[in-house]
Amino acid sequence: MPGITREEVAHLARLSRLELKDEELDHFAEQLDVIIGAVARVSEVAGQDVPPTSHPLPLTNVMRADEVRPSLTPAEALSGAPAAEDQRFRVPQILGED
Amino acid sequence: MSVENLVSFEDALASYDPVMGLEVHVELGTATKMFCGCSTAFGGEPNSQVCPTCLGLPGSLPVVNAVGVESAIKIGLALNCEIAEWCRFARKNYFYPDMPKNFQTSQYDEPIAFNGYLDVEVDGETFRVEIERAHMEEDTGKSSHIGGATGRIHGAEYSLVDYNRAGIPLIEIVTKPITGAGAKAPEVAKAYVAELRELIKALGVSEARMEMGQMRCDVNLSLRPLGQEKFGTRSETKNVNSLRSVERAARFEIQRHAAVLSEGGTIVQETRHFHEEDGSTTSGRIKEEAEDYRYFPEPDLVPIAPSREWVEELRAGLPELPRLRRRRLQQEWELSDKDMQAVLNAGAIDPILETVAAGAPADQARKWWMGELARRANESGTDLSAQPITPAQVARVCALVAEGSLNDKLARQVIEGVLNGEGEPDEVVAKRGLAVVSDDSALGTAVDEAIAANPGVADKIRDGKVAAAGALVGAVMKATRGQADAARVKELILERLGVQG
Numbered sequence: 001m002p003g004i005t006r007e008e009v010a011h012l013a014r015l016s017r018l019e020l021k022d023e024e025l026d027h028f029a030e031q032l033d034v035i036i037g038a039v040a041r042v043s044e045v046a047g048q049d050v051p052p053t054s055h056p057l058p059l060t061n062v063m064r065a066d067e068v069r070p071s072l073t074p075a076e077a078l079s080g081a082p083a084a085e086d087q088r089f090r091v092p093q094i095l096g097e098d
Numbered sequence: 099m100s101v102e103n104l105v106s107f108e109d110a111l112a113s114y115d116p117v118m119g120l121e122v123h124v125e126l127g128t129a130t131k132m133f134c135g136c137s138t139a140f141g142g143e144p145n146s147q148v149c150p151t152c153l154g155l156p157g158s159l160p161v162v163n164a165v166g167v168e169s170a171i172k173i174g175l176a177l178n179c180e181i182a183e184w185c186r187f188a189r190k191n192y193f194y195p196d197m198p199k200n201f202q203t204s205q206y207d208e209p210i211a212f213n214g215y216l217d218v219e220v221d222g223e224t225f226r227v228e229i230e231r232a233h234m235e236e237d238t239g240k241s242s243h244i245g246g247a248t249g250r251i252h253g254a255e256y257s258l259v260d261y262n263r264a265g266i267p268l269i270e271i272v273t274k275p276i277t278g279a280g281a282k283a284p285e286v287a288k289a290y291v292a293e294l295r296e297l298i299k300a301l302g303v304s305e306a307r308m309e310m311g312q313m314r315c316d317v318n319l320s321l322r323p324l325g326q327e328k329f330g331t332r333s334e335t336k337n338v339n340s341l342r343s344v345e346r347a348a349r350f351e352i353q354r355h356a357a358v359l360s361e362g363g364t365i366v367q368e369t370r371h372f373h374e375e376d377g378s379t380t381s382g383r384i385k386e387e388a389e390d391y392r393y394f395p396e397p398d399l400v401p402i403a404p405s406r407e408w409v410e411e412l413r414a415g416l417p418e419l420p421r422l423r424r425r426r427l428q429q430e431w432e433l434s435d436k437d438m439q440a441v442l443n444a445g446a447i448d449p450i451l452e453t454v455a456a457g458a459p460a461d462q463a464r465k466w467w468m469g470e471l472a473r474r475a476n477e478s479g480t481d482l483s484a485q486p487i488t489p490a491q492v493a494r495v496c497a498l499v500a501e502g503s504l505n506d507k508l509a510r511q512v513i514e515g516v517l518n519g520e521g522e523p524d525e526v527v528a529k530r531g532l533a534v535v536s537d538d539s540a541l542g543t544a545v546d547e548a549i550a551a552n553p554g555v556a557d558k559i560r561d562g563k564v565a566a567a568g569a570l571v572g573a574v575m576k577a578t579r580g581q582a583d584a585a586r587v588k589e590l591i592l593e594r595l596g597v598q599g
Contacts, residue, residue: 015390017193054395060403063164066128069135074145077153087144088258091195094251
């Protein structure tokens with residue numbers, strides 16, 4: 001059963017904007033491989049007739065009426081933000097110089 | 099902005115066949131967001147319409163908006179789609195601060211509507227645009243980029259984000275590849291977006307105002323050498339936000355692709371930015387592969403399984419579709435294709451209909467909306483429906499003309515008065531003293547004066563040249579500042595001169 005490669009871990013890290021050192025890549029690749037292996041064993045037990053479970057409860061069509069409910073105040077909304085400016089969330093540079 | 103080599107549109111079409119794909123995002127007109135009860139009202143203070151759910155705070159749970167689902171099904175049905183019996187939401191994972199959750203709740207391989215079509219007309223020819231899917235998702239927050247030269251993301255030092263828009267319901271409508279349009283491809287693209295907008299408005303699920311970003315279009319385009327089956331590499335021009343721009347973007351990309359390909363180059367699969375000022379596009383980011391979004395079923399939202407009863411109920415309640423409605427009105431109003439197109443382009447269908455509903459004959463209603471009012475709308479660059487006159491007021495003017503109280507010239511002045519805020523048509527008539535004079539004693543003096551002042555003309559009329567009476571009618575109209583009943587004046591002149599009309 002194939003697990004996860006070091007290259008795939010590096011790719012995921014890049015997508016998540018996580019800077020990982022070489023030894024960290026080795027470390028996480030090994031750990032994630034074990035986790036994926038464990039999950040794969042469950043798949044082995046489940047036969048073709050058992051569909052993957054995305055929701056544990058047999059519910060559908062849970063909807064709410066289109067009625068406005070109170071929002072947070074801007075101050076409340078921003079209270080957990082590491083940085084704010086002009087009543088907006090301030091985030092670091094999105095694109096690098098390249 | 100880099101200068102692109104272009105070949106002429108005609109030369110491009112001589113060697114290549116364009117293939118398009120159009121992705122349209124429609125912001126629904128719901129009162130609340132897709133997954134929480136925050137208001138969707140436009141223009142609120144920054145971050146005043148947010149809550150733990152749309153901010154993606156830990157422990158919050160989304161619940162889908164019933165009207166959002168209903169609107170999606172209506173759009174799907176109007177686009178002749180099949181409606182899924184069971185479908186799920188999915189997380190589209192990406193790292194970008196316009197979504198505080200780090201994913202957008204969307205649908206992936208289980209869209210709520212799929213396999214449909216929309217017929218559009220270009221130069222009287224019907225073109226079927228096939229619909230791949232219509233799915234539900236949510237809008238993103240709004241970023242402003244600070245530092246750097248132009249407020250653009252490139253060179254910015256940091257960004258500020260307002261999440262009021264994050265979570266507003268969107269329906270994304272994706273066409274299948276549009277082939278076979280040839281040189282008409284840009285017009286087909288425009289006609290498709292125009293027809294879709296009419297459809298969305300008719301369904302009442304969104305006002306679909308492109309200038310307000312309520313409807314946004316991405317134009318995917320590739321070229322293949324004539325006769326080749328396989329599609330070429332496509333570019334994706336993002337956020338093309340007016341009908342005219344859709345046409346221009348498609349046209350520009352056809353010319354640009356042809357230039358690259360004819361020099362033996364290759365098209366890079368990338369997103370392109372469209373520039374309103376000159377209709378060009380420039381390179382954006384290289385497209386991430388689909389699997390990079392790591393879609394997976396959204397565990398916090400249970401599946402949507404629209405009952406067939408509900409779907410049929412919604413189908414039964416669909417309004418008359420815009421194309422069929424236009425065809426019916428064209429017949430009722432007895433217009434040529436060209437005249438009907440002009441009415442459509444001027445945005446005059448609804449104003450005319452409402453004026454007719456207020457009691458005016460269709461030809462009269464059309465005459466005022468397509469004449470005086472369309473001219474003013476055009477001059478001021480505003481929508482016809484935004485003119486400060488109501489269909490009921492136009493209908494009243496028509497009624498005054500019909501009963502003979504106003505002639506066309508006076509009616510124009512009444513309309514001008516209403517547009518200037520001078521009140522209802524009857525008030526304008528009273529204040530400006532605009533009623534037609536058809537009283538014989540009042541007109542008689544003016545007629546006598548006109549005859550006396552133009553003896554030569556009067557002689558011609560006495561000799562039987564009845565057409566010459568026009569000059570005397572003109573003189574009377576001038577003397578009465580246009581307020582005379584012209585038909586009655588002519589009768590009086592002929593009477594006075596002893597000639598049969």
